[in-house]
Amino acid sequence: MTFQGPAGNLARPQYEFKPRGQTGKWVSEMIPHLAELTDDIAFVHSLTSKTNTHGPAENFLSTGSIFDGFPSLGAWVTYALGSENQDLPAFVSILDPRGIPQASGNNWGPGFLPAEFQGTTLSAKQPVRHLTAADVPPAADIDARGLLATLNEHHLQKHPEDGALAARIASYELAARMQLSMPSLNDLSTESASTLKAYGADDESNPLKAAFARNCILARRLIEKGVRFVQLFNGAYASGGELNWDGHSKLKEQYDRHAMILDQPAAALITDLRQRGLLSETLVVWCTEFGRMPFFQKGVRGRDHNPDGFTCWMTGAGVKRGVSHGATDDLGVKAVENNLSLYDFNATILHLLGLDHTRLSFRHNGVERRLTDVHGHVIKEILA
16 A cells, blocks of 8 residues: 555556666766756755655755744755845745746745745746835935834834834835836846757747746845755645646656756756856755655556655755765665765755854744754765
8 A cells, every 4th residue: 555545557667767877876867957966966855854744845855844833944044144145035936837836835934934035936927026116206205215114113112022023124125125026027128049059948839838937047146146955846736746846657758848947957957067167066855755666556657655665856056966876775765875864965055155064053832942853964975
């Protein structure tokens, strides 16, 4: 039995694999553009999760807990490191053109951290909502914001411990600055034709691919502007895999469609970061909440959830290039070599960002909480 019922027959990979790059890493033909980058990547093949259900598993990946109400990784990082650009949010989540992930705002929420550390959601297609004041003269807008700031400041003096109020004041002030900075940031017409082509942003035959490609370009622009933490989603929640990678029934048919959207833009983002000299100071993390089983589900040609052995990878700043760490058994059911949890993976991310996961904590309800709870070890084998 698996998550969605009886297991069917063991099924070979639905795509051919072949060795890539100087390392000879075996990678699927499903993602030919990303496959060309394997010499730059550190693969972790023995990850495990605490749950096989999407929502709790996304929570565990993003917050270190299967339950709601805990801070996301991006919130922890911005809480610890602050912002490098005072005119833009320190933490941005770029949502897929198909929608939002199942755990929704838990993936970018502040949990019990101060509200100011919540991620700002946007995309190339849908910039920050309610940022501009429609049909309001600039002078009147300035006067209104000045009055609001005065009222908020008086209220904050009476309630100095009100973190939500302080965050709201900070948000209004940031929004005012973003009115100047965001329009040009979202204007991709200034990108060269060669850049748009490299990402696939000009692909009129596949609007979803073009939209995801524009999100990838936006991610690069945010990084160039000093945004501390950029979260880029591929796929949206919808049962059955029509809008995401949840291939329970028609895996090959669905993955053909999703891979076409993903592959070229994501590979172009990494290549573009390298060409612009940004990859050496940017950590790129490729992650998922769990893997898939090596057999089909009974009666269909799709695979069920597998939290007992799956792969995530990293490249960029501080990461050893062209290495693979850990392994599952021969069938890909369970991690059997250098078994690791997402606690270890997140501890490694924090380490590469200059943070000690055992010391990054916040006192909540009498408990010193941290992203990795009381667990986690840095995966030193993938460090440069």
